[in-house]
Amino acid sequence: MLNCVYAGMRVATKAQMSGIAVQRNCNWYRNGRGERNYKVTVVGAGGGIGQPLSLLLKQNALIDDLTLHDLSPTKGVATDLSHICTRTHVNFFEGVKQEGLIDSLKDANVVVVAAGQPRKMGMTRDDLVTANATIAMAVSCAMSISCPEAMLAFVTNPINMLVPIAAEFLKARGVYDPKRLFGVTTLDVVRAKTFIAEFMSINPSLVDIPVIGGHSGNTILPVFSHCSPKFTGVEDDVNRLTKRIQDAGNEVIAAKAGAGSATLSMAFASAYFVNALLRGLNNEPNVIESAYVSSDVTDLPFFATPVLLGPYGIKENMGLPELNTAEQAALENMLPELGQSIQAAIRLAQFVLKESNVGRAQGEATASASSASAQLA
Numbered sequence: 001m002l003n004c005v006y007a008g009m010r011v012a013t014k015a016q017m018s019g020i021a022v023q024r025n026c027n028w029y030r031n032g033r034g035e036r037n038y039k040v041t042v043v044g045a046g047g048g049i050g051q052p053l054s055l056l057l058k059q060n061a062l063i064d065d066l067t068l069h070d071l072s073p074t075k076g077v078a079t080d081l082s083h084i085c086t087r088t089h090v091n092f093f094e095g096v097k098q099e100g101l102i103d104s105l106k107d108a109n110v111v112v113v114a115a116g117q118p119r120k121m122g123m124t125r126d127d128l129v130t131a132n133a134t135i136a137m138a139v140s141c142a143m144s145i146s147c148p149e150a151m152l153a154f155v156t157n158p159i160n161m162l163v164p165i166a167a168e169f170l171k172a173r174g175v176y177d178p179k180r181l182f183g184v185t186t187l188d189v190v191r192a193k194t195f196i197a198e199f200m201s202i203n204p205s206l207v208d209i210p211v212i213g214g215h216s217g218n219t220i221l222p223v224f225s226h227c228s229p230k231f232t233g234v235e236d237d238v239n240r241l242t243k244r245i246q247d248a249g250n251e252v253i254a255a256k257a258g259a260g261s262a263t264l265s266m267a268f269a270s271a272y273f274v275n276a277l278l279r280g281l282n283n284e285p286n287v288i289e290s291a292y293v294s295s296d297v298t299d300l301p302f303f304a305t306p307v308l309l310g311p312y313g314i315k316e317n318m319g320l321p322e323l324n325t326a327e328q329a330a331l332e333n334m335l336p337e338l339g340q341s342i343q344a345a346i347r348l349a350q351f352v353l354k355e356s357n358v359g360r361a362q363g364e365a366t367a368s369a370s371s372a373s374a375q376l377a
């Protein structure tokens with residue numbers, strides 16, 4: 001049971017990116033004999049993503065403590081998972097009180113946030129900021145008390161805005177480390193691999209492609225000129241597949257017809273990304289994944305590129321791959337939109353921080369987070 005390896009991840013290939021051999025994020029369910037053990041807390045563990053994500057993490061041999069947190073009851077999910085015969089212990093916290101969140105995060109190595117509202121048809125991801133910003137604020141406050149050195153990975157939308165908001169709150173709490181804060185864009189990479197593999201009639205696990213920018217519409221830029229193996233389509237195919245990758249979230253929302261947005265594919269993608277963080281913590285070499293992070297590769301303060309992961313988070317930002325003319329134009333086209341989202345997020349965070357006691361109240365994240373929520377209400 002412990003040795004079962006997800007079939008699609010078995011095949012290891014080598015790709016060259018900036019001189020570093022990309023080692024695939026493979027064998028993620030392997031037996032962890034002799035490896036370190038980590039605590040991972042899933043915030044929003046009762047949700048459409050949270051439950052299957054927790055199921056996948058229960059099978060990760062690097063995790064010995066899987067802690068679930070949600071506003072809604074998590075006891076049932078935790079009890080159910082706890083019957084699975086892997087050695088990972090499952091703990092749970094539930095309810096609206098910030099103390100529960102603080103306790104759930106105690107000494108976590110990785111915190112993955114999948115809490116909050118999903119989009120409905122016709123909404124943009126940025127439309128979710130009013131509903132979901134307080135979650136980023138509350139988690140950042142709680143982390144500053146419970147696990148200031150943890151890796152913090154946001155699944156919750158809008159990724160383009162919540163990561164800058166969390167950065168402002170972590171700064172205000174005096175615990176910001178840009179190397180440990182991530183927006184999870186893995187689903188864009190997963191989709192790119194899948195659609196390209198379908199087009200080229202090959203196994204998706206053979207495909208490598210950097211996806212840069214952010215996580216919404218045309219801020220999602222798959223860099224086809226760096227696809228490995230070389231993409232065999234013509235320009236029209238690149239344009240059509242790029243559009244499909246950018247609009248794939250809408251494709252799922254339409255297909256689910258009112259029952260939410262992507263959950264299962266995102267659970268896969270976020271479990272894969274959490275495993276990459278754990279492999280980095282475990283000091284494995286050449287763990288490289290795309291993520292939306294603090295960045296100086298463009299003029300924007302946050303941008304998704306492939307990053308090399310290590311025991312302290314980001315070891316190295318692999319930077320922008322060399323772009324062809326069309327990709328360069330697409331990059332320039334996205335920057336104003338992404339920049340506006342980031343600036344709006346920073347303004348919102350700074351407004352709430354100014355009106356609340358988050359920065360001043362040392363050790364009082366309960367009051368801080370409630371006061372932040374009150375400012376947004």
Ligand SMILES: NC(=O)c1ccc[n+]([C@@H]2O[C@H](COP(=O)([O-])OP(=O)(O)OC[C@H]3O[C@@H](n4cnc5c(N)ncnc54)[C@H](O)[C@@H]3O)[C@@H](O)[C@H]2O)c1
Nearest residue numbers: 044046047048049070071115116117118155156157187266
């Ligand atoms: N990054 C990506 O690629 C990606 C992909 C898919 C979905 N998402 C986003 O993930 C988020 C979750 O989506 P979902 O489909 O699982 O939604 P869902 O409604 O099924 O689940 C959300 C869960 O969060 C819980 N929750 C809400 N507020 C909370 C809080 N303050 N603290 C703890 N728990 C809280 C809810 O009780 C619920 O169980 C959405 O914002 C969605 O847009 C991101």
Ligand SMILES: O=C(O)C[C@H](O)C(=O)O
Nearest residue numbers: 119157248249250261262
């Ligand atoms: O589309 C959404 O709102 C959810 C997610 O960001 C996705 O890309 O599927």
